[in-house]
Amino acid sequence: MSLRPVTSESLPVRIVLIACAVGFLGLFLLVPLGLVFVEALRRGGSVFLAALTDRHALSAIRLTLFAAAIAVPLNTLFGIAAAWLITKFRFKGRTWLLALIDLPFAVSPVIAGLVWALIFGAQGWLGPWLAEHDIRIIFAVPGIVLATLFVTFPFVARELIPVMEMQGTDEEEAALTLGAGGWQIFRRVTLPNIRWGLLYGVLLCNARAMGEFGAVSVVSGHIRGKTNTLPLHIEVLYNEYQFSAAFAAATLLALLALLTLGLKSLLELRLGSHSSIRH
Amino acid sequence: MKPKTILLLLATPVVFLGLAACDASKDSGPKVHLLNVSYDPTRELYEDYNTLFAQHWKEQTGETVEIEASHGGSGKQARAIMDGLEGDVATLALAYDTDAIAAETGILPENWQSRLPHNSSPYTSTIVLVVRKGNPKGIRDWPDLIQPGIQVVTPNPKTSGGARWNYLAAWAYAKRAGDGSDGSARDFLRALFKNVPVLDTGARGATTTFAQRKIGDVFLSWENEAFLIEKEFPGETEIVVPSISILAEPAVAVLDKNAEKHGTSQVAQAYLEYLYSPQAQDLIGKHYYRPRSEETAAKYADVFPKLNLVTIDEEFGGWKAAQATHFADGGVFDQIYTP
Numbered sequence: 001m002s003l004r005p006v007t008s009e010s011l012p013v014r015i016v017l018i019a020c021a022v023g024f025l026g027l028f029l030l031v032p033l034g035l036v037f038v039e040a041l042r043r044g045g046s047v048f049l050a051a052l053t054d055r056h057a058l059s060a061i062r063l064t065l066f067a068a069a070i071a072v073p074l075n076t077l078f079g080i081a082a083a084w085l086i087t088k089f090r091f092k093g094r095t096w097l098l099a100l101i102d103l104p105f106a107v108s109p110v111i112a113g114l115v116w117a118l119i120f121g122a123q124g125w126l127g128p129w130l131a132e133h134d135i136r137i138i139f140a141v142p143g144i145v146l147a148t149l150f151v152t153f154p155f156v157a158r159e160l161i162p163v164m165e166m167q168g169t170d171e172e173e174a175a176l177t178l179g180a181g182g183w184q185i186f187r188r189v190t191l192p193n194i195r196w197g198l199l200y201g202v203l204l205c206n207a208r209a210m211g212e213f214g215a216v217s218v219v220s221g222h223i224r225g226k227t228n229t230l231p232l233h234i235e236v237l238y239n240e241y242q243f244s245a246a247f248a249a250a251t252l253l254a255l256l257a258l259l260t261l262g263l264k265s266l267l268e269l270r271l272g273s274h275s276s277i278r279h
Numbered sequence: 280m281k282p283k284t285i286l287l288l289l290a291t292p293v294v295f296l297g298l299a300a301c302d303a304s305k306d307s308g309p310k311v312h313l314l315n316v317s318y319d320p321t322r323e324l325y326e327d328y329n330t331l332f333a334q335h336w337k338e339q340t341g342e343t344v345e346i347e348a349s350h351g352g353s354g355k356q357a358r359a360i361m362d363g364l365e366g367d368v369a370t371l372a373l374a375y376d377t378d379a380i381a382a383e384t385g386i387l388p389e390n391w392q393s394r395l396p397h398n399s400s401p402y403t404s405t406i407v408l409v410v411r412k413g414n415p416k417g418i419r420d421w422p423d424l425i426q427p428g429i430q431v432v433t434p435n436p437k438t439s440g441g442a443r444w445n446y447l448a449a450w451a452y453a454k455r456a457g458d459g460s461d462g463s464a465r466d467f468l469r470a471l472f473k474n475v476p477v478l479d480t481g482a483r484g485a486t487t488t489f490a491q492r493k494i495g496d497v498f499l500s501w502e503n504e505a506f507l508i509e510k511e512f513p514g515e516t517e518i519v520v521p522s523i524s525i526l527a528e529p530a531v532a533v534l535d536k537n538a539e540k541h542g543t544s545q546v547a548q549a550y551l552e553y554l555y556s557p558q559a560q561d562l563i564g565k566h567y568y569r570p571r572s573e574e575t576a577a578k579y580a581d582v583f584p585k586l587n588l589v590t591i592d593e594e595f596g597g598w599k600a601a602q603a604t605h606f607a608d609g610g611v612f613d614q615i616y617t618p
Contacts, residue, residue, distance in 0.1 A: 122363030122384065131363070134540075139364040221364040222349045223314060236350075239483045240322055241511045 036254050039247035051237075051245035052252070059225045060233035061252070063144065067216075067229065068209040071148040076202055079156025084190070086157075087164035088172065098161075104153045112150045113218025116143055139221030144229060147215040152205045159201030163194050200264060207260045211253055311344045311546050316366035318353040318440050318529070319483035320504045324566040325370070331562060332553050336546065344546055352481030353440030360386070360534065367538045367547040372440020372482075374398070374530040375598035386536045400528035401554035402568035405588055406441075406448040408519040409489065409498040409505045416496045420522050421452040424497060425470035432495035433475055434485040436605075436612055440529070441482035443606060445499040448525040450605075451589045455523065469615040478618075490516065501527070502583070506567035526588040 009017070041048055051057060082101060086094060104112060118124045120137035130137060137143050171193070175185045191198075213231040220227045228236060230249060237246035317325055329346040336344045349356065349364065353372035360366055360380050371377055374392055381389045392399045410418050416429060424431050434442040449471055450464050457463030476494060479485040482504055489498040490508045497519075500508070505518050531551050538544040553559055560575040569583055570576045595601035605611045 117362055120363075123361060127363060136363070136365070138362065139359065221359055222351060223347050223364075224349070226347055239319075239350075239487065 033254060036247055036250050040244060040251045042247075043244040047244050048248045048251075051242075051248035054245070056225045056228065057233060057245075057249055060228045060230045060249070063141065063228070064210050064230040066141070067145050067148040068206055070145050071152050071209045072202060072206050074149060075152050075205055076156050076198075078153070079158075079160055079201060079205075080194075080198065082157040083160035083164050083194075084186070087161055088169055101154050101157050104151050105158075109147075109151055109212065109214030110218060113147055113215040116146055116150075116215075116219050138219045139223070140227060143219035144216050144227060147219050148209050148212055151212050151215050152209045155205035155208060156198065156201035159197045159204065160194055163197035164190075167193050196268070199267060203260045203264055207257060210256055311342055311543060312541070313344055313346045313368070313543055313546060313550060314349065314364075314366045315346055315368050315370055315550075316349050316356050316360055316364060316534075317370040318356060318372040319350055319481040320441070320486075320501050320507070321370065321529075322348070322350050322483075323507070324503075324563065324568065327562055327566070328554070328559060331558060332550055335553055335556075335558075336549065339549075342546075344550075346550070350483075352434065352438040352484075354438045355480060360384075365537045365540070366534055367541060367543045368531065368533050368551060370529065370531040370551075372527075372529050373443060373598060374400075374528070375443075375602050376440060377530055377532050378598060380534070386534050387532055388535070391532045392530055394533075395531065395551060396555060397571050398528055399530040399532060399551075401531060401551075401559070401571055402529065402563045403571065404502045404527045404529070404568050405524045405586070406444050406499060406521075406527065407502050407505050407524065408521055409500050409508060409516050410496065410519055412515055412517060414517055414519065418497050418519055420519075421449060421467075422456065424449075424474065425467060429474050429497065430476050430495040431471060431474045431497050431499065432477065432485055432489045433499040434482055435478035435480055438480040439482055439485075441501050441504070441527075442478075442485075442499075443601075444501075444525055444527045446605065446612065447591065447595060447601060448521070448523070448589075449499075451525055451594050452521065452523050454594075465611060465615055468611075472616045502569075503567035506582075520584045520586050523587045523589065525594070526590045528591070 008014070040051075082097075086098060117138055119126055120130060120143065121127050122131060126137075137146070171189050172185050175189045180188065211231060212229075213235075216229055217232060217235075220229070220232055222228060222232060222236070224236065230253060234246050234249045234253075237243075237249060315325060315329075325346075325348055329348070333344050333346065336342060349359075349366070351359070353376050356364075357369070357371060357376035357380055360369060361383050369377055369380065377387070377391060378389070381387050381391055395401075408418060408424075410416065417423070418429070423429065433445045436442040436446045446468065449468060453464035453467035454461075457467065477485075477488055479488055482501060485498065486500065486504055486508060488494050489500075490512050498505075498508075498516075502518075505516075508516050509518070531554065533544065533547045533551060535544070538547045554563075555571065557572065557575065560570040560572040561578070564570045564575055564579040564582070567582070570579060591598055591601060595604075603610070
């Protein structure tokens, strides 16, 4: 008599379970993603191209890249510093700092936008002073960058903290006893250990920075060709009944998502095969 | 990954930043920039008008003017101007929103509405009912909206100018239909808003709710927006003209202090004045707004149905009074609307 392994189910159960999982994935991930491309190309390639090379579309793309180009490196630096501090040292207020880092995850992006409006708006705290010196923060590019910075703040730190927590401080301590300096330890010991977490954090941070809608919408002022980011540009097109153009612009964000995932897998495969035993 | 690689990864976005900055600084030619802060349904009108005006201005002065536009719910846009959105002109859905800017910030004088002809409104519109093709629910006039099982789509009167016109048009009807008391009008509106499944923040959002997402049986809409739906979604909707409606007068104004700061006072003034020119009035008619000029209006007479229109001044004693009674915090709208 053959014994059924306890870890495997009977064939029908397996089929049902797999069908459920695949069906769910298809319905909630693949179909919507596919629809974006189908809708975008519905009126043909020339409409698609025209939508992407439109003056306002180009400026929206430029602004989106610009905001991400500032937010991502800054939040990367911050994330590394914060994760280093939180995992390698024990100090008073550590849990409090941890909670603070999570704040942008916890509050709605709209609040994040309104906060900036309250501080920098014409009737906000700093409004009169800014007006006097002719500095424009909200309804201009700096406001968009600030909002993006705020919402993407926790991504890198959040990815790094568990990784660094798991590694503990043994290796750093060993390096210390061998006479390494602080920067040397960070560069030769810590950084190589956290590279995957870091990379993943940076990718997620970038994806969110480019895709953020809520917070940016509050501070943007929706001036076409000037303060519309790509997600806002999509909304404008949709509101103007230019559905194909809206979906064409949406394909850029969808492609960004696919690229993010592809890049991550690729890097893991290539670098993982010959240098890492950890990941 | 080597630390160098990480530094490289970090450096890439910085290079991008440089490129973006260079690229952005490139397009600073000898141009005048004008920012028009407007409400939702004027997108198409001003897109065409901006081209028309830019040509006119070029011929007149040789100067190239580039007009930027920002659209959204009228109240929301007024809020943005108060918060520092530095528009040179405001072309909002109703005078009250511009009044609020004047009162709260002093960006423009309180008597702004007397500075241009016809109460500073170069075009008017009204509120009509839009129903699905063939009018399956048999909606003919205002009282049909409060029947049980009818879903009415309108944006939120707190944030949308069009929605306030909707509300007041319904009120004008209700005052005449019942015993003429405020109480019966109030009951009518309470019943009407009970039939409203979603309140969008702006007119355009409500339009997409009704036309694109197919929610609701009847849509209280700007007349121009109703025509636009027929154009964008041919054969799907019908316009029902109610027995009575309101004369909606969207008003335009130069935002003096902003324009002075940008050195655009002259072009901003010209931008609004040119709205009254025959060419612009014709464009206005083409975009389904009712032209102010009688000549142009005659040309479009068969487009716009004649109907009984009340005005905000005669019926409600002006926007300030209407706002205070109906839309202020704790006003009639707050009392009758319980989501």
